[in-house]
Amino acid sequence: MIDVVTELAALRGLVSGWKQAGQRVALVPTMGNLHAGHFSLIELARRHADRVVASVFVNPTQFGPNEDFNRYPRTPEADSAGLADAGCDAMWLPSVKTMYPYGVHATVRVSVPGVTETLEGAHRPGHFDGVATVVARLFNQVQANVAVFGRKDYQQLAVIRYMVRDLAFPIEIVAAETRREADGLAMSSRNQYLSAEERPVASEISRTLQWMREAVRSGTARAEVEAQAARRLGSAGFEVDYAVVRDRDLGIPSEGPGAKVALIAARLGRTRLIDNLEFET
Ligand code: PAF
Secondary structure, three states, X not given: OOEEEOOHHHHHHHHHHHHHOOOOEEEEEEOOOOOHHHHHHHHHHHHHOOEEEEEEOOOHHHOOOOOOOOOOOOOHHHHHHHHHHOOOOEEEOOOHHHHOOOOOOOOOOOOXXXXXXXXXXXHOOOHHHHHHHHHHHHHHHHOOOEEEEEOOOHHHHHXXXXXXXXXXXXXXEEEEOOOEOOOOOEOOHHHHHOOOOHHHHHOHHHHHHHHHHHHHHOOOOHHHHHHHHXXXXXXXXXXXXXXXXXXXXXXXXXXXXXXXXXXXXEEEOOEEEEEEEEEEO
């Protein structure tokens, strides 16, 4: 049994009741169209809290003018059924009006500097402001003790951590491992845009990430690894936004041993996919 909550007052009542009973509350923010990757976030959330709220909101402020806001799949009935099966206690399903009472153009915006200026931030101007803006609202609305975010959106996780620290949100952030299909493709709601011909090609992203890790480990210069990765993806049919190796703070890594992350964003037909692989050298 899951509570599907659409009014802020009802959400507040539910969560404060749990908290008064001494229960710890987790939030899993999503844009809906949930798949096994999301349900694994719910399972992880359950390990960190007594009660789990999943928010389902396709956030207009994080989509650019030519992005897929209108065609982003909206499946609230299937989402609530899946969340109930995954053991989620409540689905927070706000309207755009509830989320942005003054309208999306007159909203108070949260803008995170630095980490938003590269990679996804450079290719999707304004995207992370939209993410930070909605996540700050979700934190205030739900008042959870802990929130779970997937590592697939590596840079988003860094943006959220920065915002939480800088604005002193009283919430713990937990990072969840990326769930993958059998051929390595990272699970994403956008995978369903892929045609039958594109789908097997899409897993070339995860193979390229693994190739990048091995190339860096075997001493190939970073710039050469990045250039070869982009060529490899290009030959497979991708239009590459970036294929890079960074340090864990998304800066240029120093040569030699250390914690690194390889990140790719690339378009296959009309579908833009992102993925990353953290590794040590
Ligand atoms: O990762 C997502 O699905 C979204 O960016 C989030 C965190 C739910 C904010 O809209």
